[in-house]
Amino acid sequence: MSASARKVKILGAGSIGNHLAHASRSLGWEVTICDVDPAALDRTRNQIYPGRYGKWDDAIRLCPVADSPRGGFDIICIGTPPDAHVPLVVGALGEKPALILVEKPVCGPFLEGAREMWDAVAASGTRVCVGYDHVLAPATRKVEALIAAKAVGEPMTLDAEFREHWGGIFGAHPWLEGPWQTYLGYWRRGGGSGGEHSHATNLWQHLALCCGWGRVTEVSALVEFGRARDAEFDKIFALHARTEKGGYGRIVQDVVTRPTRKWARVQCAEGAIEWRANQGPRGDVVAVLHADGRTEEFDFPKKRPDDFICELRHIDDLLAGRAVESPTSLARGMDTMLVLAAGYESGITRKPCSIDYANGYQRSALRPA
Numbered sequence: 001m002s003a004s005a006r007k008v009k010i011l012g013a014g015s016i017g018n019h020l021a022h023a024s025r026s027l028g029w030e031v032t033i034c035d036v037d038p039a040a041l042d043r044t045r046n047q048i049y050p051g052r053y054g055k056w057d058d059a060i061r062l063c064p065v066a067d068s069p070r071g072g073f074d075i076i077c078i079g080t081p082p083d084a085h086v087p088l089v090v091g092a093l094g095e096k097p098a099l100i101l102v103e104k105p106v107c108g109p110f111l112e113g114a115r116e117m118w119d120a121v122a123a124s125g126t127r128v129c130v131g132y133d134h135v136l137a138p139a140t141r142k143v144e145a146l147i148a149a150k151a152v153g154e155p156m157t158l159d160a161e162f163r164e165h166w167g168g169i170f171g172a173h174p175w176l177e178g179p180w181q182t183y184l185g186y187w188r189r190g191g192g193s194g195g196e197h198s199h200a201t202n203l204w205q206h207l208a209l210c211c212g213w214g215r216v217t218e219v220s221a222l223v224e225f226g227r228a229r230d231a232e233f234d235k236i237f238a239l240h241a242r243t244e245k246g247g248y249g250r251i252v253q254d255v256v257t258r259p260t261r262k263w264a265r266v267q268c269a270e271g272a273i274e275w276r277a278n279q280g281p282r283g284d285v286v287a288v289l290h291a292d293g294r295t296e297e298f299d300f301p302k303k304r305p306d307d308f309i310c311e312l313r314h315i316d317d318l319l320a321g322r323a324v325e326s327p328t329s330l331a332r333g334m335d336t337m338l339v340l341a342a343g344y345e346s347g348i349t350r351k352p353c354s355i356d357y358a359n360g361y362q363r364s365a366l367r368p369a
Contacts, residue, residue, distance in 0.1 A: 006030070006316065009068070017044070086117045099318065104202070155267070161200055213246065274286065285300070
């Protein structure tokens with residue numbers, strides 16, 4: 001099937017839904033956006049989409065959920081708050097799409113319904129991917145190649161940070177007065193720095209696998225909570241992580257840092273490899289820092305919509321058989337959820353927490369270390 005023939009249904013007319021709609025239309029795909037809130041559909045048509053992309057695209061169909069078409073879609077995208085993801089994924093399986101793309105994080109940190117969702121997906125003929133699009137970026141592929149080539153020797157430690165004040169989010173969503181009006185202000189719903197900036201955790205896990213270290217098996221966390229009206233969220237979510245093959249490093253996510261820092265570093269025996277996102281007009285940057293003081297830098301120019309276009313091109317490759325494995329698979333996304341859940345457990349109990357993958361994607365996989 002050619003890329004131009006894809007039919008896409010998007011659940012959720014918020015920020016991610018608009019990004020995915022624009023990316024889909026950039027590839028020539030048919031798009032239907034559904035939402036339970038008529039005001040959200042109206043904002044999409046009159047505010048968000050034309051504000052970001054210059055004008056509204058009349059080819060996009062907008063539907064209240066109650067009137068939305070069912071069946072006949074190649075891809076169903078779920079861009080709702082995280083605490084609605086699990087039932088929506090299970091419901092979407094009944095429409096038999098070729099692929100479901102669910103936005104990150106997959107669910108809330110208590111993993112409610114995650115095991116049942118996993119089992120339902122496994123029994124279906126539908127592939128599920130999770131929206132950790134940074135692992136698909138050309139800059140990340142460059143880091144993978146440098147690690148594989150041992151450009152600066154064997155990997156030794158790994159750091160990843162997504163530190164970004166969430167004022168930018170609320171500036172882009174002027175109808176929200178603050179975190180108390182959105183899931184972002186509630187860590188139990190999958191918001192806060194742990195859920196919103198979980199790209200850092202996912203990127204760390206991805207690069208750890210590239211280093212040959214395996215999956216994360218133990219975390220020790222510092223989680224600093226804050227409040228705004230009735231919202232309770234983690235301002236800082238900081239982990240030390242160890243993998244099943246002895247890899248070690250640090251993950252930091254927050255909603256207080258400005259200017260923004262989205263960065264990762266693979267420290268190797270003879271230097272370091274750095275991944276730096278959103279470096280102004282340079283786009284993403286990969287730097288190789290040699291022990292003798294030499295630095296090589298590689299630029300990957302991009303704009304924000306390119307992240308989502310790259311993600312959907314990857315999905316098209318999966319559906320067309322041009323790619324078999326995906327770093328955005330449901331398994332990878334659920335591994336990230338286990339690390340997030342272990343991080344909250346460790347941060348609250350102030351004790352290390354281990355992950356037993358044999359117990360599957362549920363709370364019983366977490367054990368005192």
